Amino acid sequence: MVRPMSTSGAAKPGKPAKNTAATPEAAPEKTLDRIIGERRDKGVALANAGRNPFRNDVAPRDQIADVRARYTATKPAADAVHEGIVPVDGTMVQVAGRIMAKRGFGKTVFAPLRDRSDDIQLYLNVDNLDAGDFEHVLPNLDAGDIVACEGPVFWTKRGEMSILAKRLWVLTKSLRPLPDKWHGLADVELRYRQRYVDLAVSPDVREVFRKRSMIVRGIRQFLDERNFLEVETPMMHPIVGGAAARPFVTHHNALDMRLFMRIAPELYLKRLVVGGFDRVYEINRNFRNEGLSRRHNPEFTMLEFYQAYATYDDLMNLTEELVASLAKQINGATKVTWDGVEVDLAAPWQRLTVQEAVRTLGGIADAERVFTDPAYAVQMCAQHGVPAADIARAISEGVPAGTVLPYPADQLTALFKTEERDTVAAALIALYPSEHVRRVRAGHLGYLLFEATAEDKLVQPTFLTQFPLAVSPLARRNENAPEFCDRFELFVCGKEIANGFSELNDPDDQRARFAAQMQAKAVGADETMDYDEDYCRALEIGMPPTAGEGIGIDRLAMLLTGQASIRDVILFPLMRPE
């Protein structure tokens, strides 16, 4: 079947001679329109010669990479004498892909062809190519066209493996020109908006996404080998849970129900652990309604996995093994360059408590006092640039709900920007019901101080451990220090890659943590979890001792492919509409 090209009335013939005077009312044709018109005309010419320019009756038998592999060893010595064009063995290969360039020599045309696996050069010559193809197909061939080609393999004098084309079919006529053959597509905006063009012309970009796919496959293999069960849990949640982030809100019509796009699958996965699937994982999208940056995309991919009868310590060991083995599998080495820094992912990695990080990297000599004395912590935070709003909230969260504050709640942030800060803080701290709350609040401030002073100094892979309770509402308390949790985060080049902990499975403690989240929300925190009563009920059924972890797949892909922007590891990053 030959579908005629729909040559639009506006399209002009191949030679747009200067006869526009004959149609003075015609709008001037733009360059791109003219190019598209010329390409359409070639499609019409193909159709007129009985060659459908959009056909689907020729499937390639061979992949280019396979052809290359098969013939690489037959390459003649550099000093070999050439006697015309001699196929290696006369075996016909048949490949298909996109024509990347066209170099014409009158009766000979060289045209590199690219399929998903590799490139190979087509040698299209009047003496060898089917006469009809030479006459009707070749003149209507453009860079960008999808073609199939059949012929034997030979080596050119310059030592380039080539296919001596006997037959050539245009399978898909490309109507738009490809970007500059040398510079490619440099405009990052166009690269993201028209990823199909970016991928078509940039092997490097293809390679990044191929590696990303290998990473995900490698993770599945790694976990499957360890008897983890891959599961799928809801992406639309009736309540917000599992992480501290602002959600996307949507609505289900039939049930007339508000739903949140999930910010994390954590609470569902742990329900499965309660149910007896005590090694589970999920690799899927999370959605967080936050700004875009080099390291944030509103939808991103997360691996979360849970292993019963394991501790956060076990998961740190597992993570080292997983990431180091992925690096070897994908790059053949544990060293990668990221952000201009050489990072070595070989195990073991440094382990450092948050408090130690504040002292050694943040340069706060009395870090211990920061994590026990909230008044001191306020001073340190203020000195080191922690935003006043964050300090005010962290301090306020310790005041029991319903207490009449000595200062108007809506002026707290403003007050924390002034010299009155310490007085105000002291007044609020005086309202705390217990020494425990004082320490919990100090821990919260200590964590803010860590973010301000130390986080970006964690360059080589580092497990940051012993997180303050206040910022870890789902993690198990440390046996010896109840204001800290058995939790870690993995940092590389100042970026958080993974987050794991021994799970909190005491339902009463979990209820108290949810209540604390409600309190935080009440004093203005916008990244809080909702109280999840069903999850608490599940914990009452009983969750075995468990450790769980989330690994950001996008950031891991950035690390292992050396990309500086998350947009370069997401095929279609979020953009404003054109």
Add this chain to the structure above:
RNA sequence: GGGGGCGUAGCUCAAUGGUAGAGCAGCGGACUCUUAAUCCGUUGGUUGUAGGUUCGAGCCCUACCGCCCCCA
């Protein structure tokens, strides 16, 4: 949200406030081992959008749109 940068032909980029150019691609021609092929000729522009200043604006000013970077 704040600050900085960028936006010119299909692509990659030029252009003291004074006639908008080049390379590639395209088109026509030559060429049977090129690979950023070469050579000759040639088409192609509402300089992101809308205003303003000026005798004159791609360039200066204002607003808006989009992208990038930094900060919050």
